[in-house]
Amino acid sequence: MLPGLVGEDRAAPMREGADEVGFTPFYEPDRGRYGINRDLVVPELFDELRALVGSIVERELTLGPVQWLRFRHRDYSLTKTAREVAGPHVEVTVDFSARTTEQAEIVYTDGVESWIVPQLAGSVAIVEREPWLYRYERYLDHRIGDGAVYRARVVLL
């Protein structure tokens, strides 16, 4: 996890851009509830991530599916949520929220052990996603108020 990689000077326009394009409500009770956008394209961000993550995992990567996500009060995602890619890949989560909360943690689990990625505004989390590794994002309770957690989830192959 790389904290402080996306400054507010960059995150704020990202939020504005994402809000402007809009999020489609997703609600399948046994899978999740959140806002999602698959259409927003920010080539310079994707290129930077590909280069950065490629240097960390020491291999060439290509861009896969991208999801822009917004979580608000009562939102969550569960392990039953469909995978974007079936096989192994690198999953990068860019948190461009306005503030850090103690909610919406990303939990990766193999069914026995869990690895938790805290919600940290401006952070980038990089995870080698194997088929046995499931993911969920914790429910956001009333303490979030009118706030929101913004994430770009980028698959690199």
Next chain:
Amino acid sequence: MIADRDVDALAAQYRAATPFPHVVIDDVVAPDTLAALCQAVAQEPHWPNRGEIYDFMGSAETVSHPVLRAFHATLGAPTTLDAVRAITGQPVARCDLRSYVYVAGSYLLPHADSRASIGRLVAYAYYLHTGGCEGGELELFDCTMDGDQLIAAKPAQRIVPRDNRIVMFDVSNASLHQVCEVLAGARVSLTGWFFGA
């Protein structure tokens, strides 16, 4: 408790209820029994329980306070089981019981309790204390199924927690339900399942 009710009328309510069979029974025990149960839960140890779909305080799998154990025994007594069988049409033979405390921020996300291997037939939640509780409703979903697979679900019914109220409902892959987040106050319940033989 339940045995002295009009089980035929309750059975008709249970069968007719949507989105899946359930029944709500109020004033389950006498006021002094309710007070004793509330006091017992206050003395029962509870621990934080946090997982993919839940965040609440729960007792151990077997409650230790004598008053709670006595309530569990009454719920599992032959006369009560006869009544539950008559109401639900399910061949229940025993039940378990745990105590749960939901405070502000607690929740249980949508799920079905169905696990064929352990024989859960009927789920129940008996609300002991809901004073000042905002939220915490039991929400039932109307599910579209393809065989055993859930295809779609939409909220269909909300049951408000109320002191001395018990809710019983069928356990199946289609009985998707959740406990809405408690926004203020506390919701204290004794909850479990009736099992087959």
